[in-house]
Amino acid sequence: MINYSNRKLAVAFRKYAKAILGLIVYEIRCLLNSSNERFIYLFLQALRVASQKNTKSKLLTEFKIYPKYPKRLYPINSDTSDLSIIIQGPITDREFVQATIDWYTACGVSRIIVSTSQNIKDFKRATTVVYSTPNIIGLGNENSHLLSIQKGLNLINENDIVIKTRTDMRIFNELAFSAIPSIHKKYISDTTKDGFRLGAISNNSMLIKINNISDHLYIGYASQLKRMFSLPFREVNNVMSEISVEPNLLYKDERGLLLKSTKFTSSFTEFFGEQWFFNSYRRNCLIEDMSEKRVIDFLDYKLALSRYLDVIRNSVYIIDPEELDLYWLKGDIPTLPSFYHDADQNSSPIPCMRLTRLNWLSLYYDESYKDKILNYTDSLSQYDLLF
Numbered sequence: 001m002i003n004y005s006n007r008k009l010a011v012a013f014r015k016y017a018k019a020i021l022g023l024i025v026y027e028i029r030c031l032l033n034s035s036n037e038r039f040i041y042l043f044l045q046a047l048r049v050a051s052q053k054n055t056k057s058k059l060l061t062e063f064k065i066y067p068k069y070p071k072r073l074y075p076i077n078s079d080t081s082d083l084s085i086i087i088q089g090p091i092t093d094r095e096f097v098q099a100t101i102d103w104y105t106a107c108g109v110s111r112i113i114v115s116t117s118q119n120i121k122d123f124k125r126a127t128t129v130v131y132s133t134p135n136i137i138g139l140g141n142e143n144s145h146l147l148s149i150q151k152g153l154n155l156i157n158e159n160d161i162v163i164k165t166r167t168d169m170r171i172f173n174e175l176a177f178s179a180i181p182s183i184h185k186k187y188i189s190d191t192t193k194d195g196f197r198l199g200a201i202s203n204n205s206m207l208i209k210i211n212n213i214s215d216h217l218y219i220g221y222a223s224q225l226k227r228m229f230s231l232p233f234r235e236v237n238n239v240m241s242e243i244s245v246e247p248n249l250l251y252k253d254e255r256g257l258l259l260k261s262t263k264f265t266s267s268f269t270e271f272f273g274e275q276w277f278f279n280s281y282r283r284n285c286l287i288e289d290m291s292e293k294r295v296i297d298f299l300d301y302k303l304a305l306s307r308y309l310d311v312i313r314n315s316v317y318i319i320d321p322e323e324l325d326l327y328w329l330k331g332d333i334p335t336l337p338s339f340y341h342d343a344d345q346n347s348s349p350i351p352c353m354r355l356t357r358l359n360w361l362s363l364y365y366d367e368s369y370k371d372k373i374l375n376y377t378d379s380l381s382q383y384d385l386l387f
Contacts, residue, residue, distance in 0.1 A: 041065065044061075044063050047061050048061040048062065048063070064325070066172050066325070066327050068099065069099050069102075069103075070099075070103050070172060070174075071106070072106055072107065072174055073174065074174060074175060078107075078108060078178035078179065078181070078182075079181060079182070080107070080108040080109050080110075080178065080181060082157075082159060082160050082161055082181060083109055083111070083160065083161050083162075083163070083180065083181050084109075084111040084112070084113070084156045084157075084160045084161070084162050084163075084222070085104055085109055085111070085112045085113070085162070085163045085165065086113050086115060086148075086149065086152035086153070086156075086162060086163070086164045086165070087100065087101070087112065087113070087114045087115070087126075087165055087166065087167055088114075088115040088116065088145070088148035088149060088152060088164065088165075088166060088167065089116065089145075089148065089166045089167040089168065090116060090117070090118060090167060091114075091116055091118050091120055091167055092167065092168060092329065093168070093329060094120070096167075096168075096170070096329060097114065097123065097167050098123055098124065099170075100170045101114070101123055101124070101125050101126045102124075102125065103170065104171075104177075105125045107174050107177055107178055108178065111127075111156065111160070112125065112126040112127070113126065113127045113128075113129060113152045113155055113156070114126050114127070114128050114129065114167070115129040115131070115148040115149070115151045115152040116128075116129070116130060116131075116148065116167065117130070117131055117132065117133045117144055117147075117148070118130070127155060129148075129151045129152060129155070131147055131148065131151050134147055134233050136233040136234070136235050137235065137236050138233065138234050138235065138236055138239075138256070138273075139234075139236050139239055139240075139256050139257045139271070139272075139273070140255050140256030140257065140258075140272075140273060141255070141256065141273075142234070142272075142273030142276060142277075143233040143234065145215065145273055146229060146231055146233065146273075146277075147233075149164060149225070149229050150229055152164075153222055153225055153226050153229065156222045157222060158221070158222050158223040158226070159221065159222070159223070160221070160222045161180070161181050161184050161185075161219065161220070161221055161222075162218075162219070162220060162221070162222050162225055163180060163217065163218075163219055164217065164218040164219075164225065165216070165217050166216060166217075168328060168329035168330055169216065169217070169326060169327065169328055169329065170326070170327045170329075171324045171325065171326055171327075172324075172325035172326070172327055173323070173324050173325035176323055176324050176325070177324065180199075180219060184196065184199055184219050184220075187199065187317045189314060189315050190314075191286050191287055191288070191290075191311075191314045191315045192224070192285055192286055192287065192315050193224070193227070193285055193286065193287055194221055194223055194224050194285075196220070196221060196224065197315055197316055197317045198218065198219070198220050198224065198228075198281060198285070198315065198316050198317075199217075199218065199219030199220060199316075199317055199318075199319060200213050200214060200217065200218060200219075200316060200317075200318055200319070201214050201216050201217040201318070201319055201320075201321055201326070202214065202318050202319065202320045202321065202354065202355055202356045202357060202360075203216045203217070203321055203326075204216070204274075205318065205354065205355035206261075206353060206354060206355055206386065207309070207312075207353060207354065207355045207359055207363075207373060208263075208266070208305065208353055208373065208376075208377055208380075208386065209261055209266050209386055210266050210269045210275070210292060210296075210301075210304055210305060210308045211269050211270065211274075211275035211276075211278045211279050211282075211292065211308065212272070212274060212275055212278075212355075213274055213275075213277075213278040213281075213312075213316070213355070214274055215273060215274040215277055217319075217326070219319075224285050227284040227285050228277065228280050228281045228284055228285050229277070229280070230280070230284060231276070231277075231280050234276070236256075236257065239270075239271070240257070242268075242294060242295050243259070243268060243271070243295075245259065245264070245265060248260075249262065249265060259271050259272070260385065261385065261386040262382060262383055262384060262385055262386060263301065263377065263380050263381065263382045263383075263384055263386070264298055264382035264383065266301060266305075266386070267295060267296050267297070267298045267300075267301055267304075268294070268295055269292040269293065269294060269295070269296060269304070270292075270294045279291050279292055279294075281315075282311055285315075286311070286315060290307060290310075290311050292304055292307065292308070298382065301377075302374060302377060302378070305373075305374065305377060306370070306374060309363060309370050309373065309374075310370075312355070312360065312363060313363050313364055313370070316360075317360065318355055318356065318357045318359075318360035319357060320356055320357045323357070353386060
């Protein structure tokens, strides 16, 4: 055992020596991290070149690297005077959220609202809304999600176009971002109350799972979104009282109760939060109430799917995340942001399954495409996993 001197000079020396050693270790780690990042970049670059030069290779490799703090490249003076943005959700990386706000501000957006249940310091160049988490427990976090959107919409003019996005996402493509107001105004509809469609992202959106429109990003006039999200909180036991499935199809993780996606479980049209939200859109935002019953008879699945496809074709437009260069901070999703899967992903992908922009365009322009989807679902077993 080492006996250290207790003299003040010796204690002070040890204290400062420890601080200096810690600083040296920190600098070495920073240097290594920077080197590792550079080595990874060089590896990816070499992999891309090798794929091109190797005549036997069956790969074409491409990758994207985004700047942590983006800067404008194009001198565009787009009209964003009627554009507002709601950034909602938990703050997992404050620096990322602030940099996102700064980026959107640089692109000309003046009304940015951050809505979260965390008690945090206000963000610069944005309105920070902090709300209390609802006492009513839902299947997952859908009640908190609902409240965060409501709180944000309450601060926005009825005639503003609103982009609803998340705290862990950022739109990097400034050309696409600046064009959203003019693009949205071109997507008219004769089936909605305000004459315009709802914009949605293809992340996790499905064609053959009723009402499964992603809640990651919405684009719509504030008046439309306020009607869509005029919902009371829902309680987990009330929802589960209507659900009857095989035990292996229902499970729980940190997100709450989850239901595996099969053709049969598609008969529960409001199980997931995004389904609940979209069914409200069908009920409250269309001239005619096109909403689905929360639980339909499985024998009526094809007819209900037909109605869902009609709503998509007539009242919605879809954007792929690649069009926006939408970056997702989420680190445990190993695939491209336009879709993701879990351990139950089918080994053979199901055609017409995902609601990509291409599939939406096919549904919109090709009158026979709907029948192709409906006919294809006839070939699926009620036990087939959709994703």
